[in-house]
Amino acid sequence: MLKTENKQKRALPLVRTKKTRKLIGDIVCFAVALILSCILIIPFLWMLICSVQPESSLIFMNPPVWPDPIRLVNYKEVFFEIEMPLLFKNTMIIVVSNMVIGIAASISVAYAFARNRTREKNIFFSVLLATMMLPWVVTLVPQYIIYNKINWLGTMLPLIAPSIGGSAFFIFMFRQFLMAIPKDLDEAALIDGCGRLGILIRILLPQCMPIIATMIIFSFNGSWSDYVGPSIYLTDPDQYTLSIGLSKYLVANSVTPWHRVMAGCVLFSLPMIVVIFTCQKAFTRGIVASGLKV
């Protein structure tokens, strides 16, 4: 059966064969991707199912119970009970400032590491890598004491200001990406009298849109779900972020309303889903190809 199919294929003109091949490949890949996604979303799906349970205790049943009736009011209840609009606004302030400052700083530093030729850059790069190697929790107490001394406790500053130095992970990631881009174009621009900043902004960044989108996704998700930082530094309920609001809600009741907490968790992850979905627009090839082809 398979053999005759192959023979038939060979008999067809080249274009047709290529098309059928592409189609078969598409179907196989689609099936694999579908199966993989179905397996990987199980935890999220479970969260979704829990969020519409009519009763909290039903979440812990063995074997699991399908929600009957599906209770969508959970979402409305948790939305108003934890004052989500306020939490959303606070979280957004931290997320956006971290993202803008952190990514801009990381790009600048990564550019220096990727394209500069001074010898001491290796020393600085080693220090940068070293900062990733100390378990970060060990600096929590000293950090707290410092922020206490400069009166930053109870403000959002400890959660925003450190992003001025960029993130070591972003810097390293962006450096690797820049180093994979041929130097011909920016060297040509340098000879034409373009400044270093001009090269970065006008020549390199347009080729880096996919990795910038990646940094936006990571930065957004990171600050959006950050729990440890806000739980230490934010004391005023008016400044609480979404993750703090949710965890306070968790312990506020004598019996935890898990079904509503789960509804809150789903609402919590919605903005992250929107960001990852829209950022994929940058994942299109062709920018490099068009920029460099002679």
Add this chain to the structure above:
Amino acid sequence: MIKLKANGRERVWFYAFLSPWIIGFLAFTIVPMLTSVYYSFYKIHVFNMNVVEPTFVGFKNFKYIFEDRLFLKSIGNTFTYAIIRVPVGIIVSLLVAVLLNRKMPGTKLFRTLIYLPAMIPIVGSTIVWRQLFSNDFSLLNFLIGNIGLGPVKWSSYDNAMGSVLLMSIWCGIGPSMIILLAALQNVPVSQMEAAELDGANAVQKFFHIVVPMLSPTLFYLLITGIIGALQAYAEMSLLQMPGDSTTTMTMVVVQNMYRMDGYGIGYSSAMSWFIFFVVGLITVVFFRVTNKFVYYEG
């Protein structure tokens, strides 16, 4: 003379672009780091996030590390975890990224779905992941039971590390996949077409074009993967396998245990610096060895 001048100019723009990191490092990183060095030589009591009554103990904290059976055992656990987590994570993410880089309908949705497990907030994740892997009510056992498999004792002594690894890779595919997808966008189409004309098949294209072109990113994933895996603790503390099982205790889990205890800050700081040197040593070795195989343009 001219060379010196050029060098000077090179240096000026280096520091200009590096300045945000220098400012951040001096203002927010170096002081807490050095303070933790100071702590590691003291016996310290922390109360309400305030340090009270520090007593100088010299190198005693460091000496204890080598007598601490739990910590010594955790070193082995950490290495077991890292040796499996890093390569499996990279290979699986690479395959998924190549698969979803294909032009076919639904890729955007698939990428988002595969990223979803990494987006479950901490508040919900304790319930969700523990229910998947617990012994008495395991959602996973329920699901694989439907297709005639299992039940598996996920959190038993023998399986606990496997469960942690499974969960960690499960969450980690999405983010690594996104990084690799970004890098895949810059693999020149012309090279792929040229290889196709030369009659290269998919496997040959993968190993001779895709992998070399992705090597800077794969190198990044390897190095940060090693650094991250040797400091792993979130997955372990999240799943919280039974107390008598010490198979999932990693170095940072043990370090955290002492940190949570108000009297252990000094000791846990010493431990952190010990971990720092272990991670540093291994990273340097891998950095040196693998950097040779990375293909950089120009």
